[in-house]
Amino acid sequence: MSSFSPSKNHSYRSLIRKLLPWTFYAIIPLVFFRLYFYPCTVSHSNLILISSSPFSFSPSTLEEESAKETTPCDYTNGDWVRDERGPLYNGTSCGTIKEGQNCNSHGRPDMGYLYWRWKPKQCKLPRFDPDTFLRLLRNKHLAFVGDSMARNQLESLLCMLATASAPKLVYRDGEDNKFRRWHFDSHNIDISIYWSPFLVKGVEKSNAGPNHNKLYLDHVDERWAADMNGFDLIVLSIGHWFLHPAVYYKGDSILGCHHCPGLNYTEIGFYDVLRKALKTTLKTAIERRGGGSNGNGTKVILTTFSPSHFEGDWDKFGACPKTKPYQEGDKSLEGMDAEMRKIEIEEVEAAKLSAMQFDYLRLEALDVTKLSLMRPDGHPGPYMYPFPFANGVTERVQNDCVHWCLPGPIDTWNEILLEVIKRWDYQSIREE
Template structure:
């Protein structure tokens, strides 16, 4: 057997120690010759980073403003931080949307964030919002989704400054107003489920709504001259039975058996209602000469997520978001969104001649479609299963828990406003 052990010959390490210094001395002249004839180019400097004292995160945000972010395409990703508020820290949550206080057992729906594909959506900064709206009046007008978004915003702002309720009126306090005195900010909500003039169905009268499509609802429009930002939200009430009027004649109806009117559906009616509303805003505020303008934002249709009967257990049972590709935007949800986007774009063209009027869509349809887990479901009432699962239980698979996915709408709202502010500064 042949074995290998340590060598007894130490001449090789000794020779290495002698040659190494001479090798080093020989290389130095070669390096100087190489640099003299072939100098290395310096790395390109970034003049923005050198000249600016802003932190990198701020610089990235400033750069991003040059190219508006597309918030419509993205994914819901896990978020360890959770919401700015909860069911006990905010006093303005409507009872039916306070899912935590009503005993919803799973909390996972609170720990997701919307991540656009090609940009970042910053977390909501209440102090930034309050600073941008100093001395201004913001109004939410529309149906219960407008109210849902308003109450989300109030809760987010209350994490920095508490609002004071200064006015309320109407059944279920459908007309309310809050003040942030330190910033001189007013935030109002106006119930107007069609935006145009309407007579809502009642137990004492006809079982259908009446809409007058060529007249805006003056319950809110009469105050339009005091608004700085108007956020409009409609859609779900157009699914109810209704008779439609234009001028002095009946245009048609939607689901009106027993009445001698032509069935025309509701898509065209939604379009006419938006057209009348935006046209009125342009006419009343675009032509003012005192310099006071208005911004108008239309929040697009928010899909519901009923998977069964509204009054049975498991109507909207999901506890996590849909993943990309798992749920498509189609059918009524897609059509309602399409109409709203098209009408806001048409209004932009009509208003292009006015410098004091800006219009935009707050496109939340797809990101909302992907959150079947964010509704109150049976927890629209306190502890619905305290005595076990009953045969019938009412579910809300339309509105959103607070806190919940709807908070993202207001994160995007703030980014739209910041973008407008940035553009205004650039143009000065």
């Protein structure tokens, strides 16, 4: 058995007290050596926390950290993969879904279309985070402008945000509530929808008047553009209405028409007209909002053309019968779908060059054409009306193979929208 000696213990403690100061003095040069050759870097997280960026946020997840890439991800290249988590919301939990897109409540029997998500080949597309979106848009006004696809995307976004904060409808006007605004008290955010199926000035055909639309290609539609100074972010969406019969004007002169038998005008189609309408719209946005300072310039996003999936007559059973996405190689982007997308991408890129003189104006194409083309299963079809086959299959039944079920594939558009906003926020911080 060993014995314990107080004198030995005292000597041991005295030795430690003598060595401790010398150990401290030895560490100091090592620290300076480390800092000199391997300087510390300030983390992006700390930068974001102190940023005064108009879309500033504090990243709280690894998914949010992925937004810090300065090179945009190519979301057009990817595959639809199974996702058993399903959507964030359902047809009964959200009160803003247009009846024609509420496929669940209208009795659509197959639910498989709800369990897919888009997986880009070169990067990750995180699941939509409503809290992050609300933080980024705090004190801002987001406006969706365009046709019924703009409304479809808007209602998808509202439903996903409603899982975190309830939107309050504060304004409505126009036939079929084509002009509406919601307010999120929790973050002082306004989200609006403006009906403008051409973006430029137009007179829509009616039962009481001519059976064609009139488009004035050198004038933006002031029904929405007059409010542009109050927008922080604009999401534009057009395309399908350009397929309808129309007469085109530039000033007081008639340029020609599309599908106008009986009228003595030159048939010029609609591709070049779509291009002219986009030029006028983006040019107006640059002129009116490009001069913002301190990060207050309006951000503009153009959602590209969303293909339809009719496989037969619109009023017959089985017009869009698919129940699963196309896989790679099953379907190619071609014809009208490819041309509409090409025009939209080109005009956004041209507008970016024109806007380079303005530091705070951002433009982007939200390229959803291919990923949407791969989802023939995501449309209401006959379930645009409640329980269309309750009394058996009828010979004639109206189908919607253009718009998207909610929830459905269109929710992916807003996942990409969030990633664009996150990247813009990060770029704004780096530029400060």
